Amino acid sequence: MQQPGRAAEIKANGIGKSFGSFRALDNLTLDIGRGEFLTLLGPSGSGKTTFLMILAGFVQPSEGRLFSDGADITDRPAEQRAAGMVFQGYALFPHMSVEQNIAFPLKVRKKSAAEIKQRVGEMVERVGLKGHEKKLPAQLSGGQQQRVALARALVFEPGVLLLDEPFSALDKSLRGQMQAEMKRLHQETGTTFVFVTHDQSEALALSSRVAIFNHGKLLQVGRPDEVYDRPANRFVAEFLGEINMLPVKGVKPVDNGATGLCEDRAVNMRCKAEAIKGDAILAIRPEHMSIAPEAASGENGIAATAVASTYLGAATKLDLTTRQGAKVTVSVPNEVAAAALSKGNSVWLTWPAEKGFLLPGGGQ
Amino acid sequence: MRGILSDRMGAALLMAPLLLFLVIAYAWPFLGVVKWSFTLPTPGLGQYGALVSDPLVQSVFIRTLRIAAIVTIVSVIAAYAITVVWVRGSPVQRVLAEFCILVPFWISVLTRAFGWVALLSNRGLINTWLQSIGFISEPLTLVRNEFGVVVGMSHFLIPFAVFPLASAMRSLDERVLLAARGLGSSRMRTFWTVFVPMTRSGIIGSAMIVFVFSLGFFVTPAILGGGRSVMIAELIYLRIFQSPDWGLGAAISVVLVVFVGTLMALLFRHVKPKQLV
Numbered sequence: 100m101q102q103p104g105r106a107a108e109i110k111a112n113g114i115g116k117s118f119g120s121f122r123a124l125d126n127l128t129l130d131i132g133r134g135e136f137l138t139l140l141g142p143s144g145s146g147k148t149t150f151l152m153i154l155a156g157f158v159q160p161s162e163g164r165l166f167s168d169g170a171d172i173t174d175r176p177a178e179q180r181a182a183g184m185v186f187q188g189y190a191l192f193p194h195m196s197v198e199q200n201i202a203f204p205l206k207v208r209k210k211s212a213a214e215i216k217q218r219v220g221e222m223v224e225r226v227g228l229k230g231h232e233k234k235l236p237a238q239l240s241g242g243q244q245q246r247v248a249l250a251r252a253l254v255f256e257p258g259v260l261l262l263d264e265p266f267s268a269l270d271k272s273l274r275g276q277m278q279a280e281m282k283r284l285h286q287e288t289g290t291t292f293v294f295v296t297h298d299q300s301e302a303l304a305l306s307s308r309v310a311i312f313n314h315g316k317l318l319q320v321g322r323p324d325e326v327y328d329r330p331a332n333r334f335v336a337e338f339l340g341e342i343n344m345l346p347v348k349g350v351k352p353v354d355n356g357a358t359g360l361c362e363d364r365a366v367n368m369r370c371k372a373e374a375i376k377g378d379a380i381l382a383i384r385p386e387h388m389s390i391a392p393e394a395a396s397g398e399n400g401i402a403a404t405a406v407a408s409t410y411l412g413a414a415t416k417l418d419l420t421t422r423q424g425a426k427v428t429v430s431v432p433n434e435v436a437a438a439a440l441s442k443g444n445s446v447w448l449t450w451p452a453e454k455g456f457l458l459p460g461g462g463q
Numbered sequence: 464m465r466g467i468l469s470d471r472m473g474a475a476l477l478m479a480p481l482l483l484f485l486v487i488a489y490a491w492p493f494l495g496v497v498k499w500s501f502t503l504p505t506p507g508l509g510q511y512g513a514l515v516s517d518p519l520v521q522s523v524f525i526r527t528l529r530i531a532a533i534v535t536i537v538s539v540i541a542a543y544a545i546t547v548v549w550v551r552g553s554p555v556q557r558v559l560a561e562f563c564i565l566v567p568f569w570i571s572v573l574t575r576a577f578g579w580v581a582l583l584s585n586r587g588l589i590n591t592w593l594q595s596i597g598f599i600s601e602p603l604t605l606v607r608n609e610f611g612v613v614v615g616m617s618h619f620l621i622p623f624a625v626f627p628l629a630s631a632m633r634s635l636d637e638r639v640l641l642a643a644r645g646l647g648s649s650r651m652r653t654f655w656t657v658f659v660p661m662t663r664s665g666i667i668g669s670a671m672i673v674f675v676f677s678l679g680f681f682v683t684p685a686i687l688g689g690g691r692s693v694m695i696a697e698l699i700y701l702r703i704f705q706s707p708d709w710g711l712g713a714a715i716s717v718v719l720v721v722f723v724g725t726l727m728a729l730l731f732r733h734v735k736p737k738q739l740v
Contacts, residue, residue, distance in 0.1 A: 155641075155645055156645075157641050157644075157645070176644075177641070177644045177645050178644045178645070178646075178647050178648060178649055178650075179647075180645075181647065182645065183645075183646075184641075184642065184645040184646075186638045186641070186642055187638075188636070188638060190636060190638035190639045190641065190642040191639070191642075192639060192642075192643070192657055192661075193639070193661065194660045194661060194663070203643070203646055203648070203656075204646040204647050204648075207646060207647040207648045207649075207652065208647060251646065252646070255646070255647070261645075
């Protein structure tokens with residue numbers, strides 16, 4: 100149906116937006132590749148939705164230029180940009196049937212009745228709404244309304260599809276189903292998808308790249324595994340999932356990474372430490388730490404005492420306190436957690452050198 | 464539970480004086496009017512028969528319906544334009560629109576009717592001006608006819624037509640309009656295919672209010688119609704106060720009340736009362 104070549108390539112060049120004295124978006128430069136699935140992730144008020152609205156043409160940037168396939172579209176009104184958009188809450192036309200909703204962008208483009216009928220039919224089938232064509236949006240479930248919104252935004256084969264927190268109103272199981280569906284639609288259409296969410300697991304699961312925003316600034320862009328395993332700063336590290344932060348002293352680069360002192364024990368890191376010297380923060384995800392009776396010499400490890408556990412079914416979340424009072428959380432097999440708690444005395448926390456990464460010490 | 468109960472009791476107590484007033488001042492006397500319609504001058508259905516066969520009564524009924532229909536169309540269209548500015552305009556436009564909507568409420572209906580006479584009469588402002596610029600040689604007949612009645616009534620009713628429309632426009636989801644534009648629809652097209660259909664309940668409510676009000680208009684048509692465009696309310700007045708024909712006047716009143724009651728019942732099947740304010 101859609102030629103992958105039709106997907107748009109977007110360049111944002113120094114985009115900024117102020118609402119009065121509020122700086123919603125600051126000096127954003129970002130390339131969105133052809134056919135990419137890019138997620139804009141951040142807490143509310145971080146600027147991600149503002150950027151999406153600027154992409155759609157609903158909000159005019161205060162400065163910077165926006166290019167689509169090389170053409171400057173900064174001043175082009177929304178109705179001429181041909182970006183498909185799925186809104187939070189769907190924004191379906193309440194007085195039109197499913198069929199009429201999906202046909203709307205084609206009617207606007209003055210397609211022939213025969214073509215409209217054929218393409219709406221295809222789209223209805225593709226999103227699994229067959230048999231619901233004549234219904235009004237109010238007669239549909241949340242998931243079905245979502246499908247109508249997707250079909251309406253994709254039927255005119257836009258170069259880019261913009262999605263503003265489309266799943267926020269759905270319950271958890273339906274959300275998983277719709278995520279899978281959206282991934283399939285992305286592959287089938289080959290269109291560039293730009294997706295806004297504040298749910299980090301959704302972002303990691305769906306995207307080819309994730310862009311993380313906070314306070315109007317773009318903090319990091321990268322593949323899900325890059326931003327998760329190698330966050331650029333503390334905010335990104337914490338926003339993408341639970342993480343342990345341990346102070347390290349005397350960090351210095353070595354051949355294959357860096358080394359430093361954590362709780363008076365030498366620890367090794369695989370990451371490069373050009374920018375980070377002296378005191379820093381060592382960050383390790385809970386699932387990358389294990390519990391051991393002792394740490395071999397040369398192995399990364401610190402001593403700690405288990406204080407509490409939370410049973411999660413497949414695993415147990417165990418809270419520990421290190422000798423120097425740092426709080427650490429690990430995700431371990433249930434029986435390991437039980438054993439560590441019952442012992443009541445010190446255990447060792449160990450982790451592979453490549454799973455720990457350094458962040459600048461202090462506030463950042 | 465107790466909270467709800469006491470709330471209801473409280474509401475009932477607060478409403479009671481109004482209900483009592485309506486019963487004493489309207490419902491009870493109206494029952495008297497109903498009684499007259501069946502008993503004066505002689506008991507029976509004679510007055511209703513006369514009402515059907517009297518060509519004068521019929522022509523007044525038809526004129527009333529026609530004027531009410533025209534006034535409704537004129538008022539709703541004008542009110543729609545004003546409301547769009549009031550609800551969606553810039554802050555300055557909103558204040559101006561609000562001023563234009565509220566000021567008429569402070570001026571008596573009588574004053575406004577005479578104001579229109581001053582504007583529209585043969586030697587009124589409009590005719591004088593049109594003659595002075597040489598656009599017309601003889602004055603246009605703008606008043607003491609249906610045209611004058613329609614102008615005066617629309618002027619009075621437009622502010623009432625605004626409120627149901629404003630309620631509908633305010634409850635409209637802004638994102639739906641953005642969605643239409645994002646899908647490629649021009650502002651004009653979005654207005655006609657999305658905005659107007661989505662304010663349908665407001666249009667219905669607004670039209671019904673204006674229509675029902677129009678049917679019972681008395682002062683404005685009496686002054687601006689100059690006795691030539693008599694409407695139902697004026698006919699009832701003439702029958703009761705000028706010709707001693709209380710029975711026929713009462714019968715016309717009953718028919719008017721039943722007709723308006725039916726319209727209101729139809730209206731509330733489509734629109735909730737809270738959508739009208």
